[in-house]
Amino acid sequence: MTGPAAWRERWRAARPPVLIGIAVITTAIITVLISGTDASTPLDPRSAAPSGTRALDVLLREQGVRASRMESYEEALAAAPGGTILVTDPGDVPPARIGELIATAATTVLVDPGPSVIDELPGGVELLGPALTAPIEAGCDLPAATSAGRAILGGARYRAGPPAIRCYDDSLVVVPASPGNGTVVILGAADALTNDHLGDEGNAALSLMLLGSPPTLAWYLPSPTDPAFRTDERSLVSLIPRGWWFAAMQVLVGVVLLAAWRARRLGPIVTEQLPVVIRATETHEGRARLYQRSRDRAHAAAILRSAAIDRATRVLRLPRHTDERTLVASIAERTGRGADAVAGLLSGPHPADDAALLALGRALAELEHDLDLGLDTPEGTH
Known part of the structure; x- marks a missing residue:
């Protein structure tokens, strides 16, 4: 927020401390002006106050x-x-x-x-x-x-x-x-x-x-x-009784011993074998089996198409949020495929059965393969 509204908000937040500071300074100035520096000092020969001289x-x-x-x-x-x-x-x-x-x-x-x-x-x-x-x-x-x-x-x-x-x-x-x-x-x-x-x-x-x-x-x-009296002053430390120093030393020793008792013991690093090592492929396979068991082909197809779109956008060096029409046109130009065929693969209907889901996966893999080949070919065709 900028402009007059922002300044009003800042002034509203700073107004209380500013007003308090002005009041304190004003009170101090008035007190000094009224009382003077020596007017209240008893037996002062310059003071006309009742206690002055x-x-x-x-x-x-x-x-x-x-x-x-x-x-x-x-x-x-x-x-x-x-x-x-x-x-x-x-x-x-x-x-x-x-x-x-x-x-x-x-x-x-x-x-x-x-x-x-x-x-x-x-x-x-x-x-x-x-x-x-x-x-x-x-x-x-x-x-x-x-x-x-x-x-x-x-x-x-x-x-x-x-x-x-x-x-x-x-x-x-x-x-x-x-x-x-x-x-x-x-x-x-x-x-x-x-x-x-x-x-x-x-x-x-x-x-x-x-x-x-x-x-x-x-x-x-x-x-x-x-x-002239500073030579007679004693430091704050010198005013502490000896018994307090003895008690402080005992407390310090107790704290050190407690820290040594509770501290971590230092020694060589001990390696610990993990009980189970899970490979990344097993994680993917387990998730795929969950999708298969739940018969959620639409969700699986959406994941496959989203991954293909991300890889195609990255390979073509397009912005992440490129609209679908521009992306389809770029893929069709690079691979030599028809725009309708590419659009059908990326946003077509969900597969009706497992065979259709497998076919969609293979078609998307071939599209990515052709896209890679199209980028490697000087004129974008093969």
């Missing part, structure tokens, strides 16, 4: 603090000496790399660090457990906390030995600088830094005093796909 970034710049947003660990480590580093998600950084930042930076601020990070911190910091995020009094003599007063903190509570300072019901812990390490500030929750809560209570004052000294701030948003 764009308002705090503006206040810090107005106070003369040079804040830089970074997603690469190498960039954050390069900006660490003599400045402050805010790590928004310490859980995405390998604990050993957190230790490198603490040892390099003047102040390292960690937001809601987990147990794996806590174990690497100086000062014997411990995680006590979760805490309700709510306005809390400072409850300590830390200058930043006493100046800010009540602030919204909580999230998690920590404990550290002297000379660490614990404020806001243990949800803010400051571990002073020690030999080989900078000052570590632990925040149990990030609410005091976000756009949504920066104007509440003393959050703005607390955030500015914690992050605004010294005057350089590296705003580090870590990513688990950071190329």
